[in-house]
Amino acid sequence: MPAPAKLSTKQRLQINRQKMTEQDPLVRNANFGEVNLGLPEKVALLEAERCLLCKDPKCITGCPVGVNIPRFVELLSQGNLPEAAQCLLNDNALPAVTGRVCPQETQCEIECIRGNKGLPVAIGYLERYVGDWARTHSDQQSLQVASPSGKKVAVVGSGPGGLTAAGELAKCGHDVTVFEALHKPGGVLVYGIPEFRLPKKIVQEEVGRLERSGVKIVCNTVIGRTYTVPELREQFDAVFIANGAGLPVFMNVPGENYKGVYSANEYLTRVNLMAAYQFPRSDTPVLQGQRIATVGGGNVAMDSARTAKRMGAESSMIIYRRTRKEMPARSEEIHHAEEEGLQFEFLVAPVEVVGNEKKWVTGLKCVRMQLGEPDASGRARPIIIPGSEFVVPCDVVVVAIGTRANPLLTATCPDLKLNKWGNIIVDDNCMTNLPGVFAGGDIVRGAATVILAMGDGKRAAKAMNEYLLSVQA
Numbered sequence: 001m002p003a004p005a006k007l008s009t010k011q012r013l014q015i016n017r018q019k020m021t022e023q024d025p026l027v028r029n030a031n032f033g034e035v036n037l038g039l040p041e042k043v044a045l046l047e048a049e050r051c052l053l054c055k056d057p058k059c060i061t062g063c064p065v066g067v068n069i070p071r072f073v074e075l076l077s078q079g080n081l082p083e084a085a086q087c088l089l090n091d092n093a094l095p096a097v098t099g100r101v102c103p104q105e106t107q108c109e110i111e112c113i114r115g116n117k118g119l120p121v122a123i124g125y126l127e128r129y130v131g132d133w134a135r136t137h138s139d140q141q142s143l144q145v146a147s148p149s150g151k152k153v154a155v156v157g158s159g160p161g162g163l164t165a166a167g168e169l170a171k172c173g174h175d176v177t178v179f180e181a182l183h184k185p186g187g188v189l190v191y192g193i194p195e196f197r198l199p200k201k202i203v204q205e206e207v208g209r210l211e212r213s214g215v216k217i218v219c220n221t222v223i224g225r226t227y228t229v230p231e232l233r234e235q236f237d238a239v240f241i242a243n244g245a246g247l248p249v250f251m252n253v254p255g256e257n258y259k260g261v262y263s264a265n266e267y268l269t270r271v272n273l274m275a276a277y278q279f280p281r282s283d284t285p286v287l288q289g290q291r292i293a294t295v296g297g298g299n300v301a302m303d304s305a306r307t308a309k310r311m312g313a314e315s316s317m318i319i320y321r322r323t324r325k326e327m328p329a330r331s332e333e334i335h336h337a338e339e340e341g342l343q344f345e346f347l348v349a350p351v352e353v354v355g356n357e358k359k360w361v362t363g364l365k366c367v368r369m370q371l372g373e374p375d376a377s378g379r380a381r382p383i384i385i386p387g388s389e390f391v392v393p394c395d396v397v398v399v400a401i402g403t404r405a406n407p408l409l410t411a412t413c414p415d416l417k418l419n420k421w422g423n424i425i426v427d428d429n430c431m432t433n434l435p436g437v438f439a440g441g442d443i444v445r446g447a448a449t450v451i452l453a454m455g456d457g458k459r460a461a462k463a464m465n466e467y468l469l470s471v472q473a
Contacts, residue, residue: 159187
């Protein structure tokens with residue numbers, strides 16, 4: 001396509017931020033189709049023209065994987081999609097994924113100078129646009145792979161951190177094998193994030209690009225059961241552990257073991273990865289209550305409650321002990337949930353799961369809260385209001401209050417140093433106390449975002465490559 005005429009800074013400042021079209025809320029809350037529908041070509045090019053091409057682009061430092069944002073956006077504005085895609089892929093192994101689920105508003109976009117006079121450049125929208133173009137034009141991209149190094153690397157976990165590390169290590173010419181515990185690669189990208197936010201097809205296509213670069217993925221392999229880390233270390237020259245933090249945290253309240261209580265992990269995995277929403281065509285069942293209460297205020301809580309609505313719940317409610325302002329979920333996800341008809345109970349905390357004589361859930365006993373002084377997270381500490389108990393009628397409860405490290409892997413590697421929460425301790429180069437064994441993502445930092453795990457994977461891959469080169473015979 002022909003390159004448009006170059007605009008002046010004044011002209012760029014006059015362009016308003018473009019909006020992405022979405023499914024109608026009252027239609028999408030009954031289907032699993034993607035909510036955001038992407039930008040048309042002309043709109044994407046117009047949004048790219050809003051970039052001021054700063055001499056000191058802060059947006060790059062705001063990106064955990066260091067994407068050269070001004071360069072790929074400039075190439076896009078010129079209509080040069082092949083080079084824009086290649087530029088983006090050089091820095092980001094999963095651009096079509098991060099363009100959908102990365103919290104750009106608190107990372108690259110918050111650093112955008114354009115935001116000083118109006119709204120920042122919609123970097124996430126543009127990343128999605130270029131990432132999607134790259135998926136459908138793989139024949140126009142060159143795979144950057146060095147000569148074989150003769151070194152073998154094992155990656156534990158095919159989530160965002162593991163996939164990123166695998167891609168970077170393959171570029172260096174190393175023989176990379178990724179071990180995934182579940183039956184499909186993608187980790188949290190496929191079992192945790194719903195289809196309406198991140199279609200499985202997109203994850204499969206991004207994984208396919210990595211496989212074409214030489215990365216091997218072995219599924220149904222549980223490290224800690226099928227193999228241990230010491231056994232992997234005997235077979236491989238280096239190991240990167242990125243198995244996430246998939247052990248659910250519960251409320252520790254009476255009645256939590258009643259039938260009808262799910263952890264968000266189990267609920268989302270049954271629906272997302274095991275296709276419970278197609279039951280009985282799919283043989284993975286999930287309780288489809290008419291009144292579902294989801295406890296928590298993060299993205300996982302939003303995903304669970306919005307999924308419940310799509311599964312046919314008459315009412316899907318979020319129970320959160322602080323106010324909307326303190327919710328850690330992305331503002332876009334909260335907004336979408338509100339549009340889709342979810343109910344929110346703020347300043348409310350559960351104290352008991354109520355059930356009938358057959359131990360089926362019938363309600364959630366809660367107390368009202370008020371906000372006190374800030375706690376360690378910097379948010380106001382919720383304080384119980386005495387005598388404020390009440391019962392929320394419901395027949396399914398989904399607990400989405402966080403996750404922690406699963407000890408399955410670390411229990412079979414007793415020499416590996418852990419912190420008091422069971423997370424793996426690493427140095428600045430992502431190396432553990434065991435030579436040649438590296439780790440990153442949620443198993444190190446605790447439950448965090450996709451892009452932070454990817455940043456760890458990229459940083460670890462660089463350190464691993466240096467380690468592998470240093471130990472060459």
